[in-house]
Amino acid sequence: MKPAVFDYHSPVELEEALDLLDEFGYDAKIMSGGQSLIPMMNMRLARPQVLIDINNIAELDYIRVTDTGIQIGGLTRHFQVEESKEIERVCPLLTEGMKLIGHSQIRSRGTIGGSVAHADPTAELPVMLTTLGATITLASSEGVRTLTTDEFFLTYLTTTIEMNEILVSIDIPISPARTGYAIDEFTLRKGDFAIVLAAASVTLSEDGTVEAATLCLGGVDGVPVLLNEVTDELVGKVPDPAYIAECCNQIADLVDPEPDIHATSEYRKDLCITYAKRVLERAAARAVLR
Ligand SMILES: Cc1cc2nc3c(=O)[nH]c(=O)nc-3n(C[C@H](O)[C@H](O)[C@H](O)COP(=O)(O)OP(=O)(O)OC[C@H]3O[C@@H](n4cnc5c(N)ncnc54)[C@H](O)[C@@H]3O)c2cc1C
CATH class of the missing domain: 3.30.465.10 (Uridine Diphospho-n-acetylenolpyruvylglucosamine Reductase; domain 3)
Known part of the structure; x- marks a missing residue:
């Protein structure tokens, strides 16, 4: 499919682009990489009358x-x-x-x-x-x-x-010393958008216990979901895999993902627990090395 007709502007300065947005308002759309916008325009899911291409700024x-x-x-x-x-x-x-x-x-x-x-x-x-x-x-x-x-x-x-x-x-x-990170995701094929993804950071104290940790999930709600309930339980403890697993099992009660054609809600919950454990374990192991 081809997009509906639109006017095209290619400003070279930010100020110029902002002036164009003021001039055209809701009729305009910014285009940067075009990897999401152009397919949407081709499918007529987006029909901006004016395209402001910011690639030359x-x-x-x-x-x-x-x-x-x-x-x-x-x-x-x-x-x-x-x-x-x-x-x-x-x-x-x-x-x-x-x-x-x-x-x-x-x-x-x-x-x-x-x-x-x-x-x-x-x-x-x-x-x-x-x-x-x-x-x-x-x-x-x-x-x-x-x-x-x-x-x-x-x-x-x-x-x-x-x-x-x-x-x-x-x-x-920039995170403090002894901070490790990890991200992982479940996809149906390599390169697809994830069904569920998880990222974590773990900062260790000098004695090897957790000083701070963050766990974030994608694919379970409309926005990224931070699971402070899980990471709060890690603080002050040695992050061994058994304890991480114990903390992550509560995720089933903390998230309520919508089912869709790719996965049921229960399956997504299982993925959340599996991937949360995985990224927290990896982040903790990497924190020792940094
Ligand atoms: C086959 C395929 C597979 C993909 N897989 C993944 C994936 O696994 N993970 C993933 O994260 N993404 C994936 N993408 C999407 C890709 O990452 C896009 O690059 C991204 O979503 C949009 O970035 P873009 O620069 O192309 O934005 P565009 O398509 O140019 O714009 C996207 C939207 O953002 C707005 N916009 C763009 N830039 C700005 C700005 N600076 N300020 C305000 N608004 C702006 C546009 O108006 C539009 O509404 C995939 C895309 C394709 C085609």
């Missing part, structure tokens, strides 16, 4: 790593994050998780801003950013605002982005 394409955090511009491609040695050094979760996004062709075009703005509940980036305590910065002609993932993701494919805003960057704090 070079100021949105960067990765900056400092002692305190990572900042990634909205137009940065998935593969750039995947291949960044600096990111691998300070935040290996991102490196591991980016490899799970679709196929290399998708990752060569898809962008950080597009993936986060699209807000698919089984996408890897929203789950990783929630695990990492990232913030998301949006710009409009009125100024900028920075949101936590909890404030940003509202429900399935829905965020707080206003029609005059562009996602310009994400910021990720």
Whole structure:
């Protein structure tokens, strides 16, 4: 199928793009990698009258790593994050998780801003950013605002982005020493969107007990789901597999995923427990090495 007719603009500066959004309002749509938007336009699920292609706005394409955090511009491609040695050094979760996004062709075009703005509940980036305590910065002609993932993701494919805003960057704090990460997912075929995915971070104290831990699931609700009930029980304890398993078994009572053509609610719950255990165990083992 082909998309409905639209007008096309290709600004080279952020300010120009924001002016276009002000001018065209709800008739306009931002296009970055086009990997989700263009298929939706081809299927006529999206019919913007005006397409604002931000691919030429070079100021949105960067990765900056400092002692305190990572900042990634909205137009940065998935593969750039995947291949960044600096990111691998300070935040290996991102490196591991980016490899799970679709196929290399998708990752060569898809962008950080597009993936986060699209807000698919089984996408890897929203789950990783929630695990990492990232913030998301949006710009409009009125100024900028920075949101936590909890404030940003509202429900399935829905965020707080206003029609005059562009996602310009994400910021990720650097975790303390002895922090390990892991992400894993269940897919029907390699490269598919996940049925369920889980990501975890575990920070160990010098005595080997858990100082802090985070566990986030995707594919169980409209937004990434943090399971503090599970990780709170790990704090102060030695994270051996038997204890992690004991803590994760309560997940069956904590999540209530919708059934769909791919999986029943019960099957998804089982996957949640299996993958939660797996990522927490791996994150704890990796924390020892860092
Ligand atoms: C075959 C296939 C498999 C895939 N598998 C996966 C997968 O396993 N995991 C996964 O996470 N994704 C997957 N994707 C989606 C892919 O990651 C997309 O790149 C991503 O969802 C959208 O990014 P994009 O840059 O292509 O955005 P676009 O398609 O250009 O835009 C998507 C939406 O975000 C809006 N938008 C884009 N950029 C901005 C911005 N800077 N500010 C505000 N709004 C913006 C657009 O208006 C649109 O509504 C897959 C896609 C395909 C085609």
